[in-house]
Every structure is written in C-alpha cells, then in structure tokens.
Amino acid sequence: MLIFMSMRRFVLICGFISALSLGCKKQISPLQTPPIASSKKPPRTFDSNRAGPITLGVPFPDDAVPSIQGLYDIYWSNGYYVPSSLRMFYLDVLDLIVFMSPKHRVYRLALGPSYRSAKGIHINSSLYELRSAYPDLELHTQTIDPSWWYRPDQMKPITPDVEMPGRATQPAKKPLKCVAKTSELKNVLFYFEDCRDTNSKKIEAIILVAEHTADLEHVDRFVNFEKILPCPTTTVSNPTALAKQGDYELNRDRMGEYFARRSVQKAMPMFRQAALAGSIKAAYSYSGLIFRYVHQDVIGDPLDRPIDQGAQEGMLFLLMSLIRENDPSGRDECHEAVLNFEKPITEDLFRMDDEKPDDAGPCATRYNFEYFSISQLEALRQQARAWSKCWPK
Numbered sequence: 001m002l003i004f005m006s007m008r009r010f011v012l013i014c015g016f017i018s019a020l021s022l023g024c025k026k027q028i029s030p031l032q033t034p035p036i037a038s039s040k041k042p043p044r045t046f047d048s049n050r051a052g053p054i055t056l057g058v059p060f061p062d063d064a065v066p067s068i069q070g071l072y073d074i075y076w077s078n079g080y081y082v083p084s085s086l087r088m089f090y091l092d093v094l095d096l097i098v099f100m101s102p103k104h105r106v107y108r109l110a111l112g113p114s115y116r117s118a119k120g121i122h123i124n125s126s127l128y129e130l131r132s133a134y135p136d137l138e139l140h141t142q143t144i145d146p147s148w149w150y151r152p153d154q155m156k157p158i159t160p161d162v163e164m165p166g167r168a169t170q171p172a173k174k175p176l177k178c179v180a181k182t183s184e185l186k187n188v189l190f191y192f193e194d195c196r197d198t199n200s201k202k203i204e205a206i207i208l209v210a211e212h213t214a215d216l217e218h219v220d221r222f223v224n225f226e227k228i229l230p231c232p233t234t235t236v237s238n239p240t241a242l243a244k245q246g247d248y249e250l251n252r253d254r255m256g257e258y259f260a261r262r263s264v265q266k267a268m269p270m271f272r273q274a275a276l277a278g279s280i281k282a283a284y285s286y287s288g289l290i291f292r293y294v295h296q297d298v299i300g301d302p303l304d305r306p307i308d309q310g311a312q313e314g315m316l317f318l319l320m321s322l323i324r325e326n327d328p329s330g331r332d333e334c335h336e337a338v339l340n341f342e343k344p345i346t347e348d349l350f351r352m353d354d355e356k357p358d359d360a361g362p363c364a365t366r367y368n369f370e371y372f373s374i375s376q377l378e379a380l381r382q383q384a385r386a387w388s389k390c391w392p393k
Helices: 071-077 127-133 239-251 261-276 280-296 307-325 333-338 374-387
Strands: 016-018 080-082 086-091 096-100 106-111 138-141 178-181 188-192 205-209 258-260
Touching: 071 086, 239 261, 239 280, 258 261, 261 280, 280 307, 307 333, 307 374
Parallel strands: none
Antiparallel strands: 016 258, 080 086, 086 096, 096 106, 106 205, 138 178, 178 188, 188 205
16 A cells, blocks of 8 residues: 655744644745647657656756746645655646655656657557567566556646645556566656557556665665564663753754754654664654654655655654553554554555545554555564563563
8 A cells, every 4th residue: 555645734934843834935826837738849858867858866957947936846845755755746837747856856757748759759659669669678567656646648737726636636547567668768667558469559658767766765774674673772871861852952942833943853863862772752752753744744854864764763663662651541543453463454444435434444544554555564563563572661
C-alpha cells in the first residue's frame, strides 16, 4: 500500500515554524495557466537526460517556467511526496510531471504528448513504431508505481479552485505493467499496459529516470526492513538529561505555538540520540515532530533528509515506546491493531469505503501508518518489539 499525502497550509510568520505549519513561506494561490498544447508550436524534444528545458540530476532551473512571480512555488505547493521521498508535481506549462528530491534536484520526468524523441517517438506511438526506431528494444514486466502521476495531459487543470492533489488528480490512470528500454535512450522508460507482443499497442507513459541517488540515501541509518538489527550502541551516558536539553533547545526563541526552525533543527538530533539511548520521552518527542512535519504538513524532513528516513524512524520510536510503556490507556484502536502480534497486519486495517464512511479500518487516514506498505509496517513492528527489550524497564 502506498500513500498519498496532501499539503495542509502555509503560515505567514517568516522565521518560525509551527508544529501545524509548513514554514515561513507565504501560501500562493494556484493560478490558471494557459493551455500547454498548440498545433502552431513545434514539438518539444527529449533525450536520455533532458525533456525540453529540464535536465535530470541537477537542481530545477530558475528560468524553466514563465516569469510569473511565485509560479514555481505554486507548482511545488500543489504537489505531494510519494514514498520514494520524491516531491511530485504537475508542471502544466511545460507538459511535464516532475519528481524532485527534497533538495529540489530533478530525479524523474513524466512526459506529455507534446514531446518527441530524435526519431519521432511520443506518447501514443505504437510498439511497432518504437521497435522500428530502436531495434534493440527490450520489454520487461514492471508495474509503474501506483502513487505516480504519469500523464500530464490527463491531469486536472491548475485553477484557483484546484483541490488538494491525491488519487483523483489523474482520473484516467491505468495499472501499467510493462516497460520497454533501449540502449540509445538509457534513462528512458516506455510504459505499456502489458507485455503481450501486439505491435499496435500504444505507449501509455514515457518516464526519464536520473542515475543519481545521493539525495535519497539515509544518514546514519538504523531502520532495516530486511532483518532486525542488534540493539543500538550509544555514547550517551545520561539520556534523560539529553532529552531535557532537547526540550530546552526546541522551545528557545519560541513564539506562541511556533518554533524557530533553527531550534527544531538543533533539538531533533538530541531527541534522536536520547531515544537511541533508551529515553521514552525523547522517542515520543522525536516521533511527534516527525508526524507533524512529515505526515501532517508534508514540508519534508526538518533535517533535510529523505522524508522516508524520518517516517521510518518516527514509527519505530512510536511503536517501541508504546510497547515499553505497556499502558493500554495510551493506545488507540490503530495502535492496538498494529501491536497485536497474534494477528498479521492486513490491508483491512486501512480499508476505506466512501459509501460506508463509518466502516473504515482502524488505521484509515492515519498518515504515519498509511505511509508504509504492509510488509514494511510488519518489519517496523518486529524491530520495535525486539528493540523494546534493549533497555531495562
């Protein structure tokens, strides 16, 4: 299961970040932009590293969109993070869907029908045409990530009344299950509905994928979905004192419910280290900040890491602390279901039925839980159970 999270709101106090805000950047209302397609315009071009003015692997260029003040912020704020820690947004003025790292480096590009390769291949070209242009073409079974938008021409338009992005933003999505590759365009993926060898089938999506991954690598990683790691080792001699210092730093320069960004960035590593040294209070503080910033407001990780790192760590600390406290009054229905080790985690925990809203699963709409696949959540709860025994009660 993959998660779709939406932007909540911006706060107008620059320099301070609320636990319920996106930061100091003023919200800019979406604008209606001119149509991207025109028969009078020459087709846009793409190759293995570039689509129009956008190049893979480098920061998004400042001059890539029309010079409307704040336009880039409009597009960025009308996107959302997908579980690979990429910010995905619809760039209608360039007929693109752009995937960027938290550091705004272009990682993927999904092309619209206005783009052509040097040999004339485009969305809706047939498999026969693709093979004729690139004779070394190879087809492989591969399902496109269901959280991705992949067709700009199928997106709902950007208007002042645009709804928050989510599942319905590209209403005509298909479960594309076949990818074609050619050595002439090494970073380009051509997607089809399936791999049945029918020459008349049409290209449904064209995705450019960057080779760099540095922005998505975790820092000092301690979560592992493949195996349970040994208990953490730490040089922290007094986790209680470190957690208290973290609280002090977090509340320095606080203005009402707002925290100074520099205070958040200084306090979080303290909470993290104190939690790894056994402080339940620090674990809750760290997990709470992660929930607010990553899951509730979706501004990205406060420490400028891939957001899935914080999401994983926050969930591990939360589950581990609930187990260690062993206090049923501190758990809700979702917590109880996930920490019931007698039963497997299933999709039923997250069931949603628009016609029966009262029959939702116990973890439905819980962003921090829904963020993970079933197998990932299972791995997290098993590591939490194992690590809950790392410290004396």
